[in-house]
Amino acid sequence: MAPFEVLYGRRCRSRIDWFDAFEVRPWGTYLLRESLDNVKLIQDRLLMAQSRQKSYVDQKVRDLEFMVGEQVLLKVSPMNGVMRFGKKGKLIPRYIGPFEIVERIGEVAYELSLPPDLSGVHPNLTFEEEPVTILDRQIRKLRSKEISSVKVQWKHRLVEEATWETESDMRSKYP
Structure with missing residues (x-):
């Protein structure tokens, strides 16, 4: 009907x-x-x-299990406006690799042999960000206040991947 x-x-x-x-x-x-x-x-x-x-x-749907020595692709989560793996925007790759499995840690957790350019990846797949230098400063004037921003180059990142951060946040996080 x-x-x-x-x-x-x-x-x-x-x-x-x-x-x-x-x-x-x-x-x-x-x-x-x-x-x-x-x-x-x-x-x-x-x-x-x-x-x-x-x-x-x-x-x-099936459960995937891998053996030590197999080659797998690593899924990466994209972020808007951030240049990763040499590409920016819609062209950011969803998967990178292949990488060899070194050890099985848990049911779905594996240790991979990553290349040196991915050495900043933490074992739980998060990046430890550390500022290297401040490349530029700017002050934005609003109606009632001024906001100072700094362009920061991060460790293990290229100069093109530098981001604008508020100066007060940078002073509080990295004294």
């Missing part, structure tokens, strides 16, 4: 059929009972469609 037909119990009429004799609809408890039956029918069909979609997904 069409969604309109399920909800309202009748076929959708076009403008041509608007001027036909109107249907006599029961009022009171009959209307309520009919509406509840329609809601139950819709819920049953939604559950049936949901279980069908779940069965399709369950056929494709």
Whole structure:
């Protein structure tokens, strides 16, 4: 049945059929009972469609296990406005590698042999950021205050990957 037909119990009429004799609809408890039956029918069909979609997904999902010595790709999370792995914006790679598995640490955790340019990656795959130099300063004037910003070059990053940070934040984090 069409969604309109399920909800309202009748076929959708076009403008041509608007001027036909109107249907006599029961009022009171009959209307309520009919509406509840329609809601139950819709819920049953939604559950049936949901279980069908779940069965399709369950056929494709499988647990991945790797052996020591295999080559795998490392998934990296993209950040807007940050240049990573030589590319910026939409061109940032989602996966890098392949890298060799050195050791299995847990169920889904593996130690990889990473190249020296990725030496700043922490074992839990987070970067330890350290400022190297301040490349530039600027002061933005707002209506009632001034905000001073500094352009910071980070350790293990190229000059093109330098970011603008507020000077007060930099002084508090890196005295």
